Amino acid sequence: MTEEFERHLRESNLSENTVASYLFAVKQYQEQYNKVTQSNLKAYKVWLIENYSPKTVNLRLRAMNCYLESIGKAEWKLPFVRVQQKAFLENVISEADYTYFKNCLKRDGEMFWYFVIRFLAATGARVSELIQIKVEHVRLGHIDLYSKGGKLRRIYIPRALQDEGLSWLTEKNQESGFIFLNKYGDRITTRGISGQLKKLAVRYNIDPAVVYPHSFRHRFAKSFLERCNDIAFLADLMGHESIETTRIYLRKTATEQRTIVDSVIDW
Structure with missing residues (x-):
């Protein structure tokens, strides 16, 4: 069941994270049900809803729907649950904390993490x-990536x-190849980045809840809109399929809302 599905996923050119996530969901289903039937699928969905957040439920359902398509049972696909979007952004690093963080890293010679x-x-x-990202991309000023649907996403540097990055790379005598490597000279993992950022947050007394890789992507979007109110352009820069995703x-943020409420409401 999983071997054929894994082959199907890899032929679809999905990312390693997506392949791993989809295989996990199918294995999870297998552990509870020995056969793929509509009643079992519905029972699995109910179990997911009782045990996971709506976002995770939909991730698992997306995986199972992909599996159903692969075995010719697309008509059994399960509808997603509704995810109630919060009225505020949570756990986004503030511009002040970001500036403080990068200044601390630079001061202490932690240039890789800077x-x-x-x-x-x-x-x-x-x-x-x-x-x-490679040295060649820094020199060029952008990196072009293609999504699974073949859509081009250009990330501008x-x-x-x-200029700062090229000076750093020159100091390291690195003329080509990936720029973010681990101590063994291999490309660093996303997990390795996440773990070390948490440790550095603790070192500099920054709330670890706001220090994780995606938080800085959120910071990019927030700071961009504060300086250039072009949400359609931001959607392109972020690689969002729909501008609705960018509207968040x-x-x-919850902290920004609290500050405004405290300063405005005096009655």
Whole structure:
């Protein structure tokens, strides 16, 4: 069951994260049900709803629907559950904390991690995209990536970051190849980045809840809209399929909402 499905996924050119996620869901289903039937699928959905958040439920259902398509049972596909979008953004690093964080890293000579958060916050790259950046891309000023649907996503490297990054790479005597490597000289993993950022947050007394790779992508979007109110352009820069996905960045964070409420409401 899983071997054939894995072959199907890899032939579809899905990312490693997506393949792993979809296979996990199918294995999870297998552990509870020995046969794929409509009644079992509905029971699995109910179990998911009782045990997971709506976002995770939909991720599992998306995996099972993909599996059903692969075995010619697309008519059995399960409808997703509705995800209630919050009226505010949670756990996004503030511009002040981002500035403080990068200044601390630079002061302490932690240049590798300085450039990790600089590239995340100044390009809007996902961490999976960040680790694909090479010296050649920094020199060029952008990196072109293709989504599973063949859609081109261009990630621009701003001039200031490009110049600073090239100086750093010259100091390291690195002329080509991936720029974010681990101590063994291999490309660093996304998990390795996430774990170290948490440790650095603790070192500099920044709330670890707001220090994770995607937080800097959120910071990019928030800061961009504060300086250039072009949400359609931001959607393109973020690689969003729909502008509706980008609209969340028009919302305030919970902290920003509290500050405005405290300063405005005096009755």
